[in-house]
Amino acid sequence: MHNRELGSEMSDAGKKDVAETPINEELYFRRVAALEMGGKEAIERQHANGRLTVRERFSELTDKESFREVGTLAGSGEYDENNKLVRVTPAPYVAGMARVNGRPVAIGGEDFTVRGGTTFGAARRKGGQGGFIEDLAHYYKIPLVNLIDGAGGTVTSAKRRGYVAFPGVHGFERSVQLLGEVPVVSAVLGTAAGGPAGRAILSHFSVMVRGTSQIFAAGPPVVKRSLGRDIDKEELGGAATAVDKAGTIHNAADTEEEALEQIRRFLSYMPQNVWELPPVVPCDDPVDRCEVALRDIVPEKRTQPYSMHDLIDLVVDKDSSFEIQPTNGKTVITTLARLDGRVVGIVANNPKFYSGAMDASSAHKQIRFMELCDTFHIPLVFLVDVPGFMVGLKAEQEATLREGMRAVYVAGQLTVPTITLVIRKCYGMAGMATCNKNDIDLKLSWPSGEWGSLPVEGGVAAAFRRDIASSDDPKAREKELEAELRAYASPFRTAEAFAVEEIIDPSETRPILCEYIALAEGRLRANLGPKRKAGVSP
Amino acid sequence: MTITNVASEVIGSVWKVEMNVGDAVKAGDTIMILESMKMEIPVEAPVDGKITEFKVQPEDSVDEDQVLCTIES
Numbered sequence: 001m002h003n004r005e006l007g008s009e010m011s012d013a014g015k016k017d018v019a020e021t022p023i024n025e026e027l028y029f030r031r032v033a034a035l036e037m038g039g040k041e042a043i044e045r046q047h048a049n050g051r052l053t054v055r056e057r058f059s060e061l062t063d064k065e066s067f068r069e070v071g072t073l074a075g076s077g078e079y080d081e082n083n084k085l086v087r088v089t090p091a092p093y094v095a096g097m098a099r100v101n102g103r104p105v106a107i108g109g110e111d112f113t114v115r116g117g118t119t120f121g122a123a124r125r126k127g128g129q130g131g132f133i134e135d136l137a138h139y140y141k142i143p144l145v146n147l148i149d150g151a152g153g154t155v156t157s158a159k160r161r162g163y164v165a166f167p168g169v170h171g172f173e174r175s176v177q178l179l180g181e182v183p184v185v186s187a188v189l190g191t192a193a194g195g196p197a198g199r200a201i202l203s204h205f206s207v208m209v210r211g212t213s214q215i216f217a218a219g220p221p222v223v224k225r226s227l228g229r230d231i232d233k234e235e236l237g238g239a240a241t242a243v244d245k246a247g248t249i250h251n252a253a254d255t256e257e258e259a260l261e262q263i264r265r266f267l268s269y270m271p272q273n274v275w276e277l278p279p280v281v282p283c284d285d286p287v288d289r290c291e292v293a294l295r296d297i298v299p300e301k302r303t304q305p306y307s308m309h310d311l312i313d314l315v316v317d318k319d320s321s322f323e324i325q326p327t328n329g330k331t332v333i334t335t336l337a338r339l340d341g342r343v344v345g346i347v348a349n350n351p352k353f354y355s356g357a358m359d360a361s362s363a364h365k366q367i368r369f370m371e372l373c374d375t376f377h378i379p380l381v382f383l384v385d386v387p388g389f390m391v392g393l394k395a396e397q398e399a400t401l402r403e404g405m406r407a408v409y410v411a412g413q414l415t416v417p418t419i420t421l422v423i424r425k426c427y428g429m430a431g432m433a434t435c436n437k438n439d440i441d442l443k444l445s446w447p448s449g450e451w452g453s454l455p456v457e458g459g460v461a462a463a464f465r466r467d468i469a470s471s472d473d474p475k476a477r478e479k480e481l482e483a484e485l486r487a488y489a490s491p492f493r494t495a496e497a498f499a500v501e502e503i504i505d506p507s508e509t510r511p512i513l514c515e516y517i518a519l520a521e522g523r524l525r526a527n528l529g530p531k532r533k534a535g536v537s538p
Numbered sequence: 539m540t541i542t543n544v545a546s547e548v549i550g551s552v553w554k555v556e557m558n559v560g561d562a563v564k565a566g567d568t569i570m571i572l573e574s575m576k577m578e579i580p581v582e583a584p585v586d587g588k589i590t591e592f593k594v595q596p597e598d599s600v601d602e603d604q605v606l607c608t609i610e611s
Contacts, residue, residue: 303578330547354548355575387575392549455576 026085033088034072038113046113050212051189052256054094054109057147061260062098062107069096070136071129092117092150095129097136100145101268106137109147112190117150130199134174141273143183145263148200149190151219175202180375180530183270187259188213188249191233200249204372205266205324207251207259210239215249247328247361265322269336269343270376274530277377277521283341285318287514294506298424298448305351308333308383311423312348315510317341324372329365331356331390336378340514342521345373347434348383351424358430359390363403366433367410375531379417379520381513382434385424387455406538407433413534415527417441417520419513422449422491422500442516443500446509449491456485542585543605550574552598552606561589569607572600587611 037043037053046053052060058067074091092115095108108130110117130146137144158164178184179202186200188208192215200206200215208215216237223229223236235241239252253259271278291314297306312321312335320338333348347366349356358366373380389395389404411418411433420435422445431451435443453459460481461468471477495503504512553573563569563583572579587609594606 301578303576305577305579351577352579355577357575391575394549 029085030073030088034075034090037090037111038092038115042113050256051112051149053113054111054147054149057109057187057189057256057260058094058098058107060257061145061147061263062100062105063102066099067096067107068098069094070132071095074129090114091129093129095133097142100143100264103143103267103272104140105143105145105267106133106140107145107147108133110150110190110196112149117190117196131174134178137178137182137184138174141182141275143185143267143270143272144178145267146184146186146196146199146203148186148188148192148196150196151191151193172198172202175199178202179204180274182273183267183376185263185266187256187263188215189256189259191215191219191237193217193219204270204375205251205263206249207253207262208239208243208249209256209259210252210254212256214238215242243325244327247325247364250325252327262322266336269322269338269378274375274377275528277524277528278343280343281338281341283317283338285320285340287340288511290507290511291315291509292507294509297506298446302424305355307352308348308350308356308385308423311383312337312346315339315513316344316346321346324369325365329359329362331359332362332366334365334369339381339510339517342517343378344513344517345369345378345380346383347380349386349434351385354390355387356385356425357387357390358400358404358407358433359395360398360400360403363400363407363433366407367403370407370410370414374414374416377416377524377528379419379517379524380414381517382418382420384420384422384426384431384434386427386430386434387425388428388430402538404430404433409535409538411436415531417516417523419444419516421504421509421513422446422451424448424450425455426451428454442502444512445491445495445500445503446506447491447503448506449500449503450489451491451494452489456482456489460485539610541590542587542609542611544569544581544584544607544609546572546581546600546602546604546606548572548574548579548600549602550579550600552594552596552600553578555592555596557589559589559592563587563589563609570594581606583609585609585611 037055043053071091075088077085078087080086090111092111093108094111098105098107134144184203186203186206188200188206190213192200197215197217214233214237220231220233220236223231242248243252251262253262269278294311294314297311299306312333316337316339321335323333323335325334330353331350333350335346337344337346347369370380389400408429414436418436418441420441420443426434426449435441460478464481468474468477491500491503494500550572553571555570557563557569564586565583567583568580569583569589570581572581590608590610592607594600600606
């Protein structure tokens with residue numbers, strides 16, 4: 001299936017050089033060696049495993065003819081007794097600059113066909129070519145794309161060096177710095193452990209392929225040696241574990257092509273760096289599109305769920321939604337989308353899973369997404385239907401309270417404009433994580449909105465225990481108190497007090513959100529640059 | 539013939555069972571309704587087929603990933 005001609009653009013260029021200027025014969029020879037990667041057999045093995053070669057991945061991902069390689073000739077040469085070059089094994093890493101969606105990026109990836117993509121011990125600098133393109137992204141303020149297909153260092157590097165390197169000395173400091181400067185995206189396209197696995201995590205967006213890629217802190221042989229357990233690598237670090245269960249990697253794709261398409265899609269929402277605003281695209285979806293269907297999307301019965309995904313699609317620009325982490329932390333939906341061509345981050349509780357209650361995994365997911373949007377000047381829209389934090393033993397064991405309060409803490413420090421639109425429930429501390437309420441940011445509600453410290457039912461029994469117990473008819477007294485308190489719960493009473501700014505007709509949602517997001521631009525522009533980090537997150 | 543296990547995505551309890559053993563289902567049909575976090579959670583058939591067995595009944599507690607019924611298709 002992956003029978004593309006290897007780097008045909010480059011080899012044509014090489015041939016032309018040879019024809020016109022014969023002195024470049026060695027350059028031509030070395031370039032051809034680079035394009036041959038680990039050789040025909042190794043490439044066939046890579047294809048047989050359902051994987052593309054690193055050069056095929058580059059041409060799949062980047063704009064046509066936009067790849068400008070750096071370090072083409074890096075590798076190890078073999079010379080005869082007269083010091084004449086016999087053969088070159090290319091470095092197991094390919095890197096350079098390219099364009100994605102017409103915009104420049106720094107890009108690099110391990111070449112698994114050469115020594116399994118193991119770390120190349122370039123003498124020039126720590127990190128070799130991977131370190132070079134990180135520097136390129138840093139100094140030129142362009143996004144970094146990592147196509148990961150390797151397991152990092154091997155013990156043989158200590159033998160070569162004569163000593164073992166200390167962890168963290170010339171380690172990930174540049175990768176860490178980049179997270180506050182430019183978009184960093186990673187695709188895990190093989191089995192990743194060690195340094196390359198770490199690099200996948202130090203990304204704003206990561207994607208892996210179901211069935212053909214795995215990622216873990218340590219692979220099956222180490223697990224066997226350390227814990228005496230046999231486990232295969234797909235179970236240990238395939239997408240079912242790393243994406244769906246753990247959230248180690250954001251998204252999964254069914255094929256490499258789809259994974260690379262997801263990277264292009266993600267980058268289309270991002271500015272080139274934190275000193276710019278995200279790109280605005282022309283929009284043919286009318287700004288004043290009023291959707292009457294939104295008036296009945298919330299069932300009258302409070303105990304019935306509805307599709308928050310459908311609701312989002314009815315509001316945002318047609319086909320503009322790109323969901324991050326769709327299979328993890330499912331009680332909340334985090335999705336990048338556009339309103340009148342402008343990028344927004346949408347955080348929406350999902351009533352189909354635990355009533356949209358915030359648990360540890362959805363808190364993590366929401367925090368990560370809020371930080372992403374805050375870093376890249378993407379305004380946030382919260383579509384709220386949250387009954388509170390998740391309850392129960394499992395939830396407490398997972399530190400739901402702490403993780404949930406961390407979401408409240410991060411929401412409280414957002415500097416991008418946020419709009420909070422209550423669809424149905426907005427209760428308690430989980431409700432606080434849906435707005436940056438001390439600022440100018442808007443709190444809107446549909447007429448179906450209801451909020452408070454906790455829902456009336458249950459709350460009455462606890463707060464009026466003595467009153468209820470001493471009544472002749474405790475059940476009736478409880479009902480009476482509930483009815484009395486429910487009257488205060490009307491969202492219109494809160495609007496009377498200007499404690500929410502506006503109650504809107506659901507059908508007006510798109511026009512109103514589009515207007516406020518357009519308005520946000522000046523405020524965003526006035527706050528460009530890196531974000532200050534403050535305090536100790538709980 | 540393949541047997542598909544229909545599992546619960548949530549912790550909760552069985553509220554109502556809407557179908558019987560032997561009933562034909564289409565993907566997306568509601569087989570039963572669970573109650574979790576004071577919310578009615580419909581359990582939908584993941585595939586077309588015929589219900590061959592129920593592993594739970596109303597008022598049973600269910601765990602995440604617990605098999606609720608099987609569909610033959």
